[in-house]
Structures are given as C-alpha cells and as structure tokens.
Amino acid sequence: MTTKQKIVEEALVLFSEKGYSDVYVSDIASAVGIKAPSLYKHFKNKQEIFDAILEELKTGYTEHTASLGIDGNNSATDAGIYTGLTEEAFIEMGKNLFLYFLHDKHMKLFRKLLTLEQFRNSELADLYSRQYFYDPLDYQSKLLGFLLAGGKFKKADPEIMALHFYTPIYALLTLCDRQPEREQEALEMIEAHIRQFNRIYAEDGK
Amino acid sequence: MTTKQKIVEEALVLFSEKGYSDVYVSDIASAVGIKAPSLYKHFKNKQEIFDAILEELKTGYTEHTASLGIDGNNSATDAGIYTGLTEEAFIEMGKNLFLYFLHDKHMKLFRKLLTLEQFRNSELADLYSRQYFYDPLDYQSKLLGFLLAGGKFKKADPEIMALHFYTPIYALLTLCDRQPEREQEALEMIEAHIRQFNRIYAEDGK
DNA sequence: GTCTATAAGAAGATAGAC
DNA sequence: GTCTATCTTCTTATAGAC
Secondary structure: OOHHHHHHHHHHHHHHHHOOOOOOHHHHHHHHOOOHHHHOOOOOOHHHHHHHHHHHHHHHHHHHHHHHOOOOOOHHHHHHHHHOOOHHHHHHHHHHHHHHHHHOHHHHHHHHHHHHHOOOOHHHHHHHHHHHHHHHHHHHHHHHHHHHHOOOOOOOOHHHHHHHHHHHHHHHHHHHHHOHHHHHHHHHHHHHHHHHHHHHHOOOOO | OOHHHHHHHHHHHHHHHHOOOOOOHHHHHHHHOOOHHHHOOOOOOHHHHHHHHHHHHHHHHHHHHHHHOOOOOOHHHHHHHHHOOOHHHHHHHHHHHHHHHHHOHHHHHHHHHHHHHOOOOHHHHHHHHHHHHHHHHHHHHHHHHHHHHOOOOOOOOHHHHHHHHHHHHHHHHHHHHHOHHHHHHHHHHHHHHHHHHHHHHOOOOO
C-alpha cells in the first residue's frame, strides 16, 4: 500500500472517532508513521485528505449498491432465495446483515464519519439518508413486494413493511456504534424482532 | 435572563450545530452580545460552559421522564386513555409526539449535541441510548402491555411491539434532524406506519 | 519522500483599566 | 461586568537540507 493510501486510511479511522476538526495533521502523520510535513508531499492540505475519503466513500458505495442490485434488477432472483427460507434461516440472514453493517471496517468508519459530519455538510447529510434510510428501505420493500406477491405474507404496503423490518435493525446498529458492549443484547433483540415480524405479518391462521 | 444563562443557551445552539471543538469562545460571546474575555467572568473556561449544558440536559431529562411516569406509575392511567382511542386519534397522537421531539427547541438541540459528541464521551453515549432507545421503548412497552392485557391487540411480546412502534419514528426523527425539508414526507410515513401497525397487530378477523 | 526548523495565524485564557 | 491589549499554546503549512 502506498503512503498516500495509508494516509487516507488512517485519517478515516481518526476522523470517524473524533470528527474532522479534532484530528490534527500531526495525528494522521503519527498514525502513518511519518512526520506532519511529509504528509504535504502527498496532499495539498488537510481538507484534501478529507475529500479523498469522501471520494472513496462515494465510489465505494456506488459499486456496493450496484453489486447488490438496489436498482431492482436482482430483487426477483433474491426473492427466489427468500421464498424457500425457513424462519431460522431468515433470522440468521438478518443477524448476518446486521453484523456485516456493524463490523465491516469501512462501513463502520464511514457511518461514524457521516454521523459526526451530517449537520455541517449537506452532501454528507444526503449520503447518510440514502445509505442508511432510503436505499435499504427501497431494497427491502422490493424484496418484500415479491414475497407478498408469492403469498408468503398477509396483504400490506411493502414500503411500510420494510420500515417495520429495517428500522429496528437500524436503531440497534446506531446503538452498537455508540456502545459496542451491547452487541449481544442487540443480536437477541434482532432475533426476537424477526420472529415477531414474521408472525404478525403471517397470513391469518398460519 | 442573566448573562450566564444566555451564555449557556447560545452555547447550546452553537454546539448542537458544529460540535464542541468548532465553536469558539468568541462565537459564543458574539451570540450573547459581549466580548470573549467578559465570558470568563461567568465561567472558568470553555469546558465549564459545556458542563453547565450537560447539567441542564441531565436535570431536565430527569424531570421530564419523572413527569411522564416512565417509572411505570402512570402507565395504567395512560392505558386508560389509549384504550378509548380511535385509529385517527392514535395517529394524531403519534404525529404530535414526533413533532414535539422534532421541534421542541431544547429536545432538538440536546439531541443534536448528543449525536455529535456520543463517540467521545461515554457518559453522553449512555445518555443518548437511554433517552432515545431504552426509555421510549420501556414506556411504550408498558403502555402496549396494558393494551394487550385489555385485548386490543393479538398476543405478542410488548417489548418487540414497542420496537416496531417506536423505531420507525426514531429513524424518521434522525432523518429530519439531518434534512428538515423532509418533515412532510416523514409525517406521511408515520401515518402509514401507525395504520399498518394497528392492522397487523390487530386480533385476527378484526 | 522524509526530515528539522520555523513561519503564520488561530483560539483559549489572563491582566488590568473603566 | 465589560472592555482592550496581550500572552501562550496549539495547529496548519512552508522552507530547505538530506
């Protein structure tokens, strides 16, 4: 890995914990293992390091969503997978999704960065909303729309159903970002949540 | 209002937008209408201003929760109110709760402050979790427990039911903190959410 | 590309007049 | 209690040697 890449990487770690202003150029340099002035051979100034992080965040997210087929192209095949799932497998899938969001290094760092900078940067506010509200809801609602069409659930608005499925996971995610020691408790709530979600949305009499 | 109170008030406004480090003592002084050195006649240093805000947050929240009866004493009477509600009134109540959280000046400022400082101060992390996760869920689950006992809903775990009721509202609240222009859209989602919540938790055949 | 030395300026805090 | 002037420290950034 080049020094330039290391700088971006270490800066992201620091910014995600303390926010832009409380991270000093010398902190980043230290983390990389060089002195602050050397850093200016790679970036014009501190802001340019932050911008490089943003670029990575944006391109990375675009690639990620494209691969997930959030544009809707893959939902049909995804639904094919889900319709055959048992409740236990469904729960395992929910937990795994939560754990991926929670522990994937770049996901976590970017999410915390967005949390800290959302009120001062409207571009980041928009990115946060898309990444942790609209896109997951879109994806889930398309998926649930297919399951609904397949008769797996009682008739309901798939968008609200997605809200009911996703927002508990979202709330627990932000809880664990803040207090990682609550992860076990969060996982137990997710399991109970999905079990009850399945039950209340199950067709009458099931 | 004393100058000291004005300082705390204006500092809160500024901290909630930009976070502790990006607000300068001179900014606070300006907002109050004095010069920075004058401010040191009222507070020993910048941190002491922040601490005064925290004190206000903590005492204010204690009083607020006590008045709401989050300790459980009032849930019975509250349930008495809710059992007689029509769906429309239930929706109106949900919207009003959301709007109160969203627009009440101190609620909003403190919430944004907690959001910005949660990763650097474990006391604030804990306060955030209590204030926007555990306490609302406790309150709602007690309330829903009474409604469940009254036969208004199908049998379910009231804690998870509270999760299903509250977390969509929480997610929309944080969305609107970030992007206030989405308030109308959020209100519409809350209405649709509560309608569907009532329907899926309704006893079979209702 | 990395270093030491240092400039330039910002921000917190104090001294002392009024 | 508020002000102007000032001190101190911290932080970004540059200069120039290696």
